[in-house]
Amino acid sequence: MGDGVGSSTGDGIIAATTPRGRADDSGGRDMAPGTGTLAFAIAAIGGVVGLLLLVVSFTSWRFGAWIPREQLTTGLVGAAMAGVAPGLLRVNAMFLWEETRSLFWPVAVAVPGLFAVSAIHQSDLALHGGADGLATLFSLGWLLVLLGLSVFVLIAFVQQMLEPALPPDPAVAPLPGWAKPLLALLGSAWLGAGMGLLLGPSFWGRFVPWRVSTLDAQALGVWSLALGVGVLGALAEDDLARVRPALTAVVGAGVALAVVLLGHAGVVDWSSIGGIALVVLVGGLLATGAVGTLLWRSARLAP
Known part of the structure; x- marks a missing residue:
């Protein structure tokens, strides 16, 4: 796109744009090419692998990077x-x-985090036997791909920080005041659950309302931590226009987690403290996604 060419922005305003596509008088930092490439690579790989694990969890096939105590764990990681x-x-x-960092930070937690817990517990991976040949190959690929993506995360972050930056523009669609304490509570709850499962799996794993191993608990902890970082990151941005990708991810994750939990409802102890907390946390994600989407649509339609 050449200089001075009109471009329609997310809030419907027509502005002159630079060759990079942003408004030429806007502030902030250009998104580096590596950031977009990283996002696409993780979406493509994670989307296919995640969908595979989600589907497998509803079968009797014990398939994955490791063999969990319950298929529900495989399904939730995939979801x-x-x-x-x-x-x-x-x-x-x-x-x-x-516009992308509120989703970049959770990715920067999830990808290296999953690699770290997988490497620490590599003796529990299907790579070391106890599973069929396909699971063994998948386990090896899991480690190698996570290692490669972890390095890619670091490279993309360095490249991103080298981009020139201007003071960011004022918020286009600030979060309503009533939503901020709720987001803070939800994000802190996910963050706390993740830290507990990651750092103290033998203790906090007892509160997971189904059977989990140490590796199960820590893998779930990584994703809980990432979700908490994402929610708190969106709160820190305080602008619905800047968290659109993260908002889409919250909706997708909430729906996928709910589908897996409902499909495996029989193995969950819903009356336990962990079961009740799980309902509240996943319900909070669904509510956040639904309300956030409605608020953004209202902001776009506002004169």
Whole structure:
């Protein structure tokens, strides 16, 4: 797109744009090419692998990077991966780092985090036997791909920080005041659950309302931590226009997690503290996605 060519922005305003596609008088930091490439790669790989794990969880096939105590764990890991993929695909439609960082930070937690817990517990992976040949190959690929993507995350972040930055523009659609304490509570709850499962799996794993191993608990902890970082990151942005990819990811993750939990409802102890907390946390994600989408649509239609 050449200089001075009109471009329609997300809120319906027509503005002159630079060759990179952003308004030429806007602030903030251009999104680096590596950020968009990283988002697409994780969306493509994570979406396919996540959907596979989600589907497999509803069968009797014990397949995955490791063999969990319950198939529900496989399904939830897959649901998280597949659920955030649509949000990651939206990243390449954005022009500014400020529009993508609320989704970049959860990715920067989830990808290296999953690699770390998988590497620490590599003796429990299907790579070391106890599963069929396909699961063994999948386990090896899991480790290698996560390692490669973890390095890619670091490279993309360095490239992104080297982009020149201007003071960001004022918020286009600030979060309503009543929503901020609710988001803070939801994000802190997911963050706390993730930290507990990741750092103290032998204790906090007892509160997971189905059977989990140490690796199960820590893998779930990584995703809980990432979801908490995402919700709190959106709160820190305080602008619905800048969290559109993250909002899409929240909707996708919430729906996918709910589908898996309902499909495996028989193995969940819903009356336990962990079961009640799980309903509240997943329900909070669904509510956040639904309300956030409605608020953004209202902001776009406002004169």
